[in-house]
Amino acid sequence: MYKYFFKRLLMIIPILLGVALVIFFILQLTPGDPGTMILGAGGDQTAIDRLNEELGYNRPVLERFFSYLYNVVFKLDFGSSYRTRLPVIDNIRGRIPVSITLAFSTILFASVIGIPIGVLSAVKQYSLLDTVPTVISLFMAALPGFWLGMMMMYFFSLKLGWLPSNGVGSWQHFILPVVSLGLPYAAQELRFTRSSMLETIRQDYVRTARAKGANERLVIWKHALKNALLPVITVTGGNFGVLLGGAVVTESLFNIPGLGSLIITSIKIKDVPTVMGATLILAFIFSLILLGVDLLYAAVDPRIKAKYSK
Amino acid sequence: MNDTIQFKRQGKLKEIWRRLKKSKTAMFGLVVLSIFIFSAVFAEFITPYNTAIKQNIRQRMQGPSTDHWFGTDGFGRDVFARVLHGSRRSLSIGFLATLASLSVGLLFGAAVGYYGGKFDAIVMRFMDILSAIPATLMALAIVAALGSNMTNLIIAIAIARIPAFVRIIRAAILGVVDLEYIEAAKAGGAGDLRIIIKHILPNIIGTLIVQTTMTTAQLIMRSASLSFLGLGIQAPEPEWGSLLSEAREFLRPAPYLMVFPGLAIVLSTLSLNLLGDGLRDALDPRLKS
Numbered sequence: 001m002y003k004y005f006f007k008r009l010l011m012i013i014p015i016l017l018g019v020a021l022v023i024f025f026i027l028q029l030t031p032g033d034p035g036t037m038i039l040g041a042g043g044d045q046t047a048i049d050r051l052n053e054e055l056g057y058n059r060p061v062l063e064r065f066f067s068y069l070y071n072v073v074f075k076l077d078f079g080s081s082y083r084t085r086l087p088v089i090d091n092i093r094g095r096i097p098v099s100i101t102l103a104f105s106t107i108l109f110a111s112v113i114g115i116p117i118g119v120l121s122a123v124k125q126y127s128l129l130d131t132v133p134t135v136i137s138l139f140m141a142a143l144p145g146f147w148l149g150m151m152m153m154y155f156f157s158l159k160l161g162w163l164p165s166n167g168v169g170s171w172q173h174f175i176l177p178v179v180s181l182g183l184p185y186a187a188q189e190l191r192f193t194r195s196s197m198l199e200t201i202r203q204d205y206v207r208t209a210r211a212k213g214a215n216e217r218l219v220i221w222k223h224a225l226k227n228a229l230l231p232v233i234t235v236t237g238g239n240f241g242v243l244l245g246g247a248v249v250t251e252s253l254f255n256i257p258g259l260g261s262l263i264i265t266s267i268k269i270k271d272v273p274t275v276m277g278a279t280l281i282l283a284f285i286f287s288l289i290l291l292g293v294d295l296l297y298a299a300v301d302p303r304i305k306a307k308y309s310k
Numbered sequence: 311m312n313d314t315i316q317f318k319r320q321g322k323l324k325e326i327w328r329r330l331k332k333s334k335t336a337m338f339g340l341v342v343l344s345i346f347i348f349s350a351v352f353a354e355f356i357t358p359y360n361t362a363i364k365q366n367i368r369q370r371m372q373g374p375s376t377d378h379w380f381g382t383d384g385f386g387r388d389v390f391a392r393v394l395h396g397s398r399r400s401l402s403i404g405f406l407a408t409l410a411s412l413s414v415g416l417l418f419g420a421a422v423g424y425y426g427g428k429f430d431a432i433v434m435r436f437m438d439i440l441s442a443i444p445a446t447l448m449a450l451a452i453v454a455a456l457g458s459n460m461t462n463l464i465i466a467i468a469i470a471r472i473p474a475f476v477r478i479i480r481a482a483i484l485g486v487v488d489l490e491y492i493e494a495a496k497a498g499g500a501g502d503l504r505i506i507i508k509h510i511l512p513n514i515i516g517t518l519i520v521q522t523t524m525t526t527a528q529l530i531m532r533s534a535s536l537s538f539l540g541l542g543i544q545a546p547e548p549e550w551g552s553l554l555s556e557a558r559e560f561l562r563p564a565p566y567l568m569v570f571p572g573l574a575i576v577l578s579t580l581s582l583n584l585l586g587d588g589l590r591d592a593l594d595p596r597l598k599s
Contacts, residue, residue: 011438014435015435015438015439015442016442018435018436018438019442019443020438022440022443023443023451024440026451026452026455027451027455029455029456030455031457034597039577066350075379101419104386112498138335138580138583138584139576139580141583142527142576142577142583143574143576144531144534144535144572144575144576146538146553146554146574147568147575148536150554150557150558150561150568150572151572153561153566154561154565154568156567158562161565167557184444225413241444242444242445244444245446245447246444246445246446246447248447248450248535248539249446249535249538249539250445252539253558260447261448263450264447264450264539264541267450267451267454268454270426277378279443282443282444282447283443286442286444287442
């Protein structure tokens, strides 16, 4: 088992190299050079050239790519932002907690709502407790989070003045982003939990548990749910990774200084080191989460553990 | 012989349609979707494109009325016309991007699923790399690289979706490739291409259809969010995401502006999801939950 996970951990390295390559060359395709982006298109050409030289942008593409890789791999140096000239890593370090807070609270919110209701609607299949949540979740899954965010911003911030509409000063600042981002995910978790639970409660071991006289609540919430949660965990883990960097639209709507909004502003001004650094770190965390999900799987399910030890 | 096959196929389609018709939600989805597609196709006859982009400062920010069903925006343009003509772009971006990523995904997914081995390993590692980058960010970077217009938006969204399709199609093909009837076809001397097209694809067509409807819904939303960020369709061309982006500027004086483009996104994605759900049940009753 350790061998398997060590192998998986090693696999992250080529993936990150690949991500670096892909992003670097996509950025290379973007028109313009950082000198022009920073000084403006109408700027003095010699000043633009000088700036590009200072930034090292006048060197050939491959040379830039490999020297970037060399610095990252051997010196753990992610370079400096083209715009601010400050180390990229400092900017990213400040934003990671924000992104993690947003992603984690969103997942927590979605799970707290989605999983129990999902279990309930599976247990009471075809009753009102099933149909009403199912219909609502269908609507929720079709809602763009940023639209929900705009509507909630209008009502709760502009109209009623109950909640702040942007920034990250306090926990109240996170309520609107988390709820608007989380409701579609809650709907997804509800649907996953429901269908997985429906399958589980028809299994033999659940019948056995009932037959030996365990009370119904224990059977459902302990015996069945433990197994039914496996596919839900996979989806949730993936969602957490996606939310870390993919909450760009919500971050931009609520002015949240997270990784996603850093990447989008940096893409727009062709700040290559910042985009590279942020994307690589995101991809690294994402790969770790997927590995963690696998570990969790093995921890809960002895059958999977046995498969890995082979 | 050909006649019987034709007959059988028709029978199967009829059977699927019969099962689909039984699902009220799927029918609701189909009707709503048809209305969307119909009005997008005939948008020009319903209200000319000119009304969607002609500015009229004297009539700016008027709430919904009989003259302007959805009101007018910050430049006095008719919001109904803008949502209607926006649907042409939003829907075609969703459908075309789905078709593009499906075609590429089918090509690679079928090839790696069928041949396996080193080729499979190489392609799948490359897909691992692409999936380690959040799809929205990937699409964003590609649009930034290519420049913001409709074609590039479609390309960007489609590329970001390819890994998911390759995975799904590969898995579906792996599920049938070892079955006995494939072996029988091989023993009968059928070539690889013939086996893939004649014997494997018909078996996974259900998965493909369901994935196509669901993916279209997702991609409509993704294109809207990219346009919302200012990286998709550019003003004054209407698209649902860019309409919402404009509405954001007028959130306080004209809150109704955000309602209709948002509703259009919700209704179209909802109807696609409902139809997809219904199709899944109709195509494979065993999966019905």
